[in-house]
Every structure is written in structure tokens, then in C-alpha cells.
Amino acid sequence: MSTKETKTREAICALGAKLAARGLCPGTSGNISARIDDGWLMTPTNSSLGELLPGQLSKLDLSGKHVGGDPPTKEALLHRSVYDVRPKDGAIVHLHCTHAVAISCLDPSCHHNKETTLPPITPYFVMRVGKLPLVPYFKPGDPKLADAIRDYAKGHRAVLLANHGPVVAGTSLSAASASIEELEETAKLHLLLQGFKVRLLSEAQVHEVEEAFPS
Ligand SMILES: O=C(O)[C@@H](O)C(=O)COP(=O)(O)O
Numbered sequence: 001m002s003t004k005e006t007k008t009r010e011a012i013c014a015l016g017a018k019l020a021a022r023g024l025c026p027g028t029s030g031n032i033s034a035r036i037d038d039g040w041l042m043t044p045t046n047s048s049l050g051e052l053l054p055g056q057l058s059k060l061d062l063s064g065k066h067v068g069g070d071p072p073t074k075e076a077l078l079h080r081s082v083y084d085v086r087p088k089d090g091a092i093v094h095l096h097c098t099h100a101v102a103i104s105c106l107d108p109s110c111h112h113n114k115e116t117t118l119p120p121i122t123p124y125f126v127m128r129v130g131k132l133p134l135v136p137y138f139k140p141g142d143p144k145l146a147d148a149i150r151d152y153a154k155g156h157r158a159v160l161l162a163n164h165g166p167v168v169a170g171t172s173l174s175a176a177s178a179s180i181e182e183l184e185e186t187a188k189l190h191l192l193l194q195g196f197k198v199r200l201l202s203e204a205q206v207h208e209v210e211e212a213f214p215s
């Protein structure tokens with residue numbers, strides 16, 4: 001096994017432990033994956049992200065065949081679809097973090113608009129997440145979900161699966177993690193602000209941040 005693969009295995013386990021310590025992946029929910037030279041490493045199905053072992057991680061070859069470790073997450077095909085349409089990204093995190101899941105369960109008429117479920121409340125949300133479109137509901141692991149996500153993930157690093165939770169891609173595990181944590185915090189803020197008059201960032205302020213901090 002290459003040193004890079006060994007390090008990636010350790011990084012996935014460390015990230016799982018961090019997300020679990022922050023209460024972002026209840027039970028055995030969520031999954032993490034990373035690209036390696038000869039395929040992908042993914043978290044095994046039904047595993048607790050806080051208790052991952054490097055040697056148990058599932059390895060898929062470049063054709064998507066399971067070639068090592070425990071059986072992969074039921075969302076393996078979904079992860080592969082996102083990698084397919086986002087060739088520059090190297091890692092994906094999917095969580096059932098409470099506030100983002102709450103947003104995913106709202107009637108779409110309660111979402112900010114058709115392009116994004118959450119509005120631009122803070123510059124850091126614009127930097128780390130940007131727009132957050134809603135992917136229509138399909139049951140977890142459904143190949144139709146893996147197919148549907150393609151159109152949304154092509155132009156967005158973060159998407160929200162209806163009645164399910166967020167999926168975020170990044171150039172690295174730490175980039176994907178920073179984005180999904182910011183997404184969850186913004187979902188929480190958005191819910192906290194319900195009933196108040198909120199000043200959103202203007203379109204010009206959003207552009208200013210996008211230009212100053214390109215992703
Ligand atoms: O919601 C689901 O069932 C999956 O998307 C999930 O979060 C955990 O499934 P596994 O990765 O197969 O454990």
C-alpha cells in the first residue's frame with residue numbers, strides 16, 4: 001500500500017472522529033470518501049464515523065468494484081457520480097447533521113428560492129458553501145438518487161438531499177469538512193433567525209466575497 005493511501009486512510013478516520021465528537025453524525029449515519037491513485041476509499045456501510053479503523057475502510061477500484069475492506073456505504077454510487085462531475089475534487093462528506101436535515105425537510109416554499117435552500121447570511125457561508133440546491137427525494141442508496149445528483153453537483157460543491165441531508169465535495173478531506181461544518185452552522189443560524197427581520201448580504205456583497213475568495 002502506498003504512503004499516500006495509508007495517510008488518506010488515517011485522515012478519513014481522524015475526520016470521522018472529529019465529526020462524531022462534534023455531534024454531526026448520529027448513530028451510523030453519514031459517509032466519507034476520498035480519491036486515491038487507483039480508485040476510492042469509502043466508509044463501510046453501517047459504520048459509526050466516530051469508530052472507524054483504517055484497515056476496515058472499503059476500497060473501490062477505478063471501475064467502482066469493491067476490492068478491499070468491509071462492504072462500502074450504500075451511497076457508493078452517489079459518491080462516484082459526484083466525483084464524475086467534479087473531477088477537481090478529491091473528497092466527499094455526507095452527514096445527517098440536525099439543522100441541515102431540518103432544512104431538507106421543509107416544504108420547498110419555505111426555502112430561500114429555487115436555486116438555494118439557504119440564503120447568504122454571512123460571508124463565510126458564501127466562501128465555504130455558496131448556493132445550496134435541493135436534490136429531489138429518493139430513498140437512500142437508490143441508483144436514481146446517484147443519477148439525480150449529477151445535475152446539481154456539476155455546478156455546486158454542496159447539495160442538500162430532500163428529507164435526508166447534505167452532501168459536500170472538496171479538493172481535500174479538510175476542505176469538504178470545513179464546508180459541511182459551515183453549512184450546518186448556517187442552517188442552525190437560519191432556523192434561529194426565524195421570526196426576526198433578517199438583513200441578508202446583497203447581491204453585490206456576495207459577488208465581492210466570491211471575487212475576493214474564489215473557491
Ligand atoms: O441515509 C442513509 O441511509 C445513508 O445515506 C447514510 O447516511 C448511511 O448509510 P451507510 O453509509 O450505508 O452506512
Ligand SMILES: [Zn+2]
Nearest residue numbers: 030140164165
Ligand atoms: Zn444519509
